[in-house]
Amino acid sequence: MSGTLTAVETAIGAVGRAYASAPIMLGGMILTGIEVPDRLQVGGRQMLAVHRVIGGGRVIDALGNDPDRLELSGRFMGPDAQARAQAVERMRIAGVPVAFSGAGLSGMVWIAQFAYAYEAKGAICSYRLVLERASDSPAAAVDDTVLTGLVGSDATQALTGITSAVAGVSSGAFTLAGQVGTIVGQVTPVATIVGTGGALASVMTGLSRVSAAAQSGVDLATVPVSIVSVTSGLAAAGGGLGTAIGQTGANLESISPVNASSLNALVQNAGLLSASVDAGGLVNRAAANTAALGNTVYAGPSVSA
Missing domain, CATH: 2.40.30.200 (Elongation Factor Tu (Ef-tu); domain 3)
Incomplete structure (x- = not known):
């Protein structure tokens, strides 16, 4: 018994x-x-x-x-x-x-x-x-549950912003550099940035993984595997955002608003650039919070505008 x-x-x-x-x-x-x-x-x-x-x-x-x-x-x-x-x-x-x-x-x-x-x-x-x-001095108390919530909130906000920006891009617009009166090769088509395998596609995948892990109901600080998943997801999102910021920024400098197509391309690139920069700030803060949860040193911004 x-x-x-x-x-x-x-x-x-x-x-x-x-x-x-x-x-x-x-x-x-x-x-x-x-x-x-x-x-x-x-x-x-x-x-x-x-x-x-x-x-x-x-x-x-x-x-x-x-x-x-x-x-x-x-x-x-x-x-x-x-x-x-x-x-x-x-x-x-x-x-x-x-x-x-x-x-x-x-x-x-x-x-x-x-x-x-x-x-x-x-x-x-x-x-x-x-x-x-190793003998170390006691660290200041940190509410890991609060940090976990901030990581999830930041990832969700960033994902929502990027999704909205991508959805606002017309699938048929700005597919060829020649449409906007620029030299072929100087402008990256929006379809390449937002399409399968594009910079923002990897961002959406990474942020979805981070959001799911952070909002699973488990304190990330007690589950090292989740910390690794969140860190890798943020790294992927940060890399994609950095690429998107660089591509859309270069496009804005190269496009001359000479016709309706070029003006449309400018608007779309400006929207994607703004959304990427905003999401980058959220990803950087999520990365800092994740480092605090894992009790590691924050290496610096994941996204540099």
């Missing part, structure tokens, strides 16, 4: 605290599902210098935080179980710091100890992992 009660309690806990099953990132490896550690011990101590004085008094100086090693235990399972365990073993042998993220923690660690047991002919490899952390 006790075993049954334990199973029920475990199931209830898993449902009530789904974030506890969030993936763990170690170096270039992401532990998901059954691989997520069953146990992660976290702690530390405050280093104190105690000076005893005459009369029994004491003067205590706090010297700083001394975090304990992180201790994890879990299992690899499946046909690649031993190969994945050996990948962690190679990280240990290399002796270089690797990125760690999970259970609300993020930072660089060293693999101090790693051991795994070869079981069920390699289909199961139980492991024990000990990670040494």
Whole structure:
């Protein structure tokens, strides 16, 4: 009966605290599902210098935080179980710091100890992992849920703006540079910018992925895989926006408003340029918020106008 009660309690806990099953990132490896550690011990101590004085008094100086090693235990399972365990073993042998993220923690660690047991002919490899952390000063508290909401809001606004701008472009207009009285090759057709494979097509794909991840109802800070997805989506959107800004800006400089077609082309390019710049600001802010969620350094604007 006790075993049954334990199973029920475990199931209830898993449902009530789904974030506890969030993936763990170690170096270039992401532990998901059954691989997520069953146990992660976290702690530390405050280093104190105690000076005893005459009369029994004491003067205590706090010297700083001394975090304990992180201790994890879990299992690899499946046909690649031993190969994945050996990948962690190679990280240990290399002796270089690797990125760690999970259970609300993020930072660089060293693999101090790693051991795994070869079981069920390699289909199961139980492991024990000990990670040494760098001692760092406590960071200011950040409301990750608020940042997640801002990332999703920015992505949605940027996507809406780009979608509206693209929808406003007539499919038959400005398809040839010759229509606007310019030299062929100096002007990029709008159809190329907004069509399949064009700069703004990649922007819409990237922003859709970011919006979906940020609005999934899961705090991004607890799911490293989502952070990676959002970062890559923003990078793709930023690259596409940069290209679109460059192309439409060059078009505006090259087109001479000599007839109705050229004037129409100017209007369309101006609209796309404005929407791209506005979306770029939102993408830059979303990238900064994502860096804060992942506890990483913001590398700078993803989009430069």
